[in-house]
Amino acid sequence: MDREQYAPGPARGAEVRKDGEKWTLILVRELRHSPEKVWQALTDPAHLREWAPFDADGSLETVGRMVKLTTVGAPALHVTETTVTRADAPEVLEYNWGGFDMRWELKALDGGTRLTLWTNIDRRYISMGAAGWHVCFDVLDHLLSGTPIGRMVGPDAMKFGGWQRLNAEYAKQFGIEPPNWPPRAARES
Numbered sequence: 001m002d003r004e005q006y007a008p009g010p011a012r013g014a015e016v017r018k019d020g021e022k023w024t025l026i027l028v029r030e031l032r033h034s035p036e037k038v039w040q041a042l043t044d045p046a047h048l049r050e051w052a053p054f055d056a057d058g059s060l061e062t063v064g065r066m067v068k069l070t071t072v073g074a075p076a077l078h079v080t081e082t083t084v085t086r087a088d089a090p091e092v093l094e095y096n097w098g099g100f101d102m103r104w105e106l107k108a109l110d111g112g113t114r115l116t117l118w119t120n121i122d123r124r125y126i127s128m129g130a131a132g133w134h135v136c137f138d139v140l141d142h143l144l145s146g147t148p149i150g151r152m153v154g155p156d157a158m159k160f161g162g163w164q165r166l167n168a169e170y171a172k173q174f175g176i177e178p179p180n181w182p183p184r185a186a187r188e189s
Helices: 035-043 047-050 124-146 154-159 161-174 184-188
Strands: 012-017 022-031 054-056 064-072 079-083 086-088 092-097 098-107 112-120
Touching: 012 124, 012 161, 022 124, 035 092, 035 098, 035 112, 035 124, 047 054, 047 124, 047 161, 079 092, 086 184, 112 124, 112 161, 124 154
Parallel strands: none
Antiparallel strands: 012 022, 022 112, 054 064, 064 079, 086 092, 092 098, 098 112
């Protein structure tokens, strides 16, 4: 499969937990790859450049390590200095990206891995975040399968028709109005 043939499946494996004004997006994906292989993709800068919505200037596999995460596709340069707060390979990884806590949990599952991401997120953009991570997880799965389709993040992902559908599907699942972003003119350009 190449990038032009890629079409994401339906919105699935996501939930929202609300605690007052704090909203947490939880995404679960079952991958056909070992926890060790998935762990490497979550922590190694070369792997992250292939699928994640940020670049890392160092490995995320060591507790206490400071790493700069640069958001890909942001309108202006956006760099987050983060410290890895938990790295129990290949089971749990925690750090902060752009002011949002990120917790990755990997569980061995019949020759593969159940990957769970918890991230707090601005409630106005929760369906957008779910759609974006859905696409990232698909790209990750292709990368680990040896059939990379290339990173799809930021404004490039938002122009992708599958992302728009996912944004609407997740908004419906979460019982919210999807944000009108990007504006229609930007989506059609």
